[in-house]
Amino acid sequence: MDARAVESSATPGTLSGAKIIAAIKASGIEYVLSVPDIVTSAGLLAPIARDKEFKLIRVCKEDECIGIASGLSYCDKRALILIQHTGFLDSINAIRGVAVEYRQPICMMVGLLQHDPDLAPRESNRYGVRIVEPILDDLGIAHHLIGADADVAKIAPAIGAAYREPHPVAFLIGRSPS
Amino acid sequence: MMKRNECFRVLARHITGEAVVATYSSAVDWVEIAPRALNYTSIGAMGLDTSHGLGLALGRPDRRVVVLQGDGSLLMNLGSLVTIAEAAPKNFVHFVAQNKTYEANGGHPIPCPQVDFAAMARAAGYAAVYDFSDLDRFTQQVAHVLEQDGPVFATLHVEPSKPLIYDYVSLYDPAKRVAFKAAWLQR
Numbered sequence: 001m002d003a004r005a006v007e008s009s010a011t012p013g014t015l016s017g018a019k020i021i022a023a024i025k026a027s028g029i030e031y032v033l034s035v036p037d038i039v040t041s042a043g044l045l046a047p048i049a050r051d052k053e054f055k056l057i058r059v060c061k062e063d064e065c066i067g068i069a070s071g072l073s074y075c076d077k078r079a080l081i082l083i084q085h086t087g088f089l090d091s092i093n094a095i096r097g098v099a100v101e102y103r104q105p106i107c108m109m110v111g112l113l114q115h116d117p118d119l120a121p122r123e124s125n126r127y128g129v130r131i132v133e134p135i136l137d138d139l140g141i142a143h144h145l146i147g148a149d150a151d152v153a154k155i156a157p158a159i160g161a162a163y164r165e166p167h168p169v170a171f172l173i174g175r176s177p178s
Numbered sequence: 179m180m181k182r183n184e185c186f187r188v189l190a191r192h193i194t195g196e197a198v199v200a201t202y203s204s205a206v207d208w209v210e211i212a213p214r215a216l217n218y219t220s221i222g223a224m225g226l227d228t229s230h231g232l233g234l235a236l237g238r239p240d241r242r243v244v245v246l247q248g249d250g251s252l253l254m255n256l257g258s259l260v261t262i263a264e265a266a267p268k269n270f271v272h273f274v275a276q277n278k279t280y281e282a283n284g285g286h287p288i289p290c291p292q293v294d295f296a297a298m299a300r301a302a303g304y305a306a307v308y309d310f311s312d313l314d315r316f317t318q319q320v321a322h323v324l325e326q327d328g329p330v331f332a333t334l335h336v337e338p339s340k341p342l343i344y345d346y347v348s349l350y351d352p353a354k355r356v357a358f359k360a361a362w363l364q365r
Contacts, residue, residue: 076363
């Protein structure tokens with residue numbers, strides 16, 4: 001897979017949850033699969049849970065999302081996985097098998113827990129955050145840092161490409177959306 | 179004690195347009211008994227079979243999904259019982275072949291071989307739960323099991339089978355995934 005995107009520079013500014021949700025809707029996402037993440041809890045998951053346009057599936061463990069999204073893709077249904085980077089790390093084998101080896105359109109939005117939004121993830125003070133982008137690179141998974149409103153425009157085209165080609169994609173949420 | 183392949187031969191008489199998600203030893207037995215485009219055997223990681231099945235069931239509520247997995251697989255994704263019960267797909271039927279071993283990985287025992295999966299499914303909130311140890315009783319009731327509003331769960335108490343040949347190249351064949359999708363999307 002050659003769809004790497006290394007966009008690890010932190011973008012100054014604010015990040016609107018409403019704009020991210022609008023971009024998710026514009027991407028044709030019908031299902032949101034999630035384990036709560038404190039970075040995205042108030043700004044994304046809570047409003048998504050209230051939004052009747054989404055079907056929210058609350059799962060017990062993040063790797064379940066990979067299987068559910070794959071099953072939905074066989075029905076031509078689009079899903080977004082909303083998790084924390086710890087859950088991403090816990091799900092690596094499922095991501096390896098389903099997203100990478102089977103080239104499934106697994107779309108992940110990953111909150112970077114305890115990350116300083118003014119730093120690039122690779123320069124984070126948190127070891128768990130620092131390794132996320134290198135792991136995505138090694139897996140050959142396209143990824144985009146969503147750290148400010150200016151980054152939100154990346155979401156819909158990337159999800160469209162993921163389902164069209166198909167391939168997995170990850171959006172790294174670098175600051176808590178308002 | 180029942181044999182898994184005998185149970186599956188009985189089950190196969192009742193399977194028509196359902197997706198059948200089958201993995202490891204269950205997949206080996208199932209695809210030999212019922213080779214068909216609507217078999218889904220590429221799950222990517224052990225234990226994810228129930229999650230793939232849930233996605234299929236949510237995405238096509240007009241068609242039924244049958245999951246055939248072993249006890250070792252369920253133990254790797256035990257939380258999926260709760261997720262499935264909460265999502266409550268009426269078209270989801272979940273069989274667990276309990277042979278008390280990780281059969282595909284050398285036949286070593288699972289932790290707590292007597293674990294009561296039916297009780298777990300019931301406690302999680304499955305709509306209907308069954309437990310079969312006798313082939314005649316399974317034969318009599320399988321049609322009824324498949325007709326229930328889901329999520330439906332059934333433990334099949336089976337003995338470990340003779341050594342199987344695991345043809346993962348065939349089970350994970352990308353062409354079969356393409357064929358599955360074409361068949362599954364048909365109205």
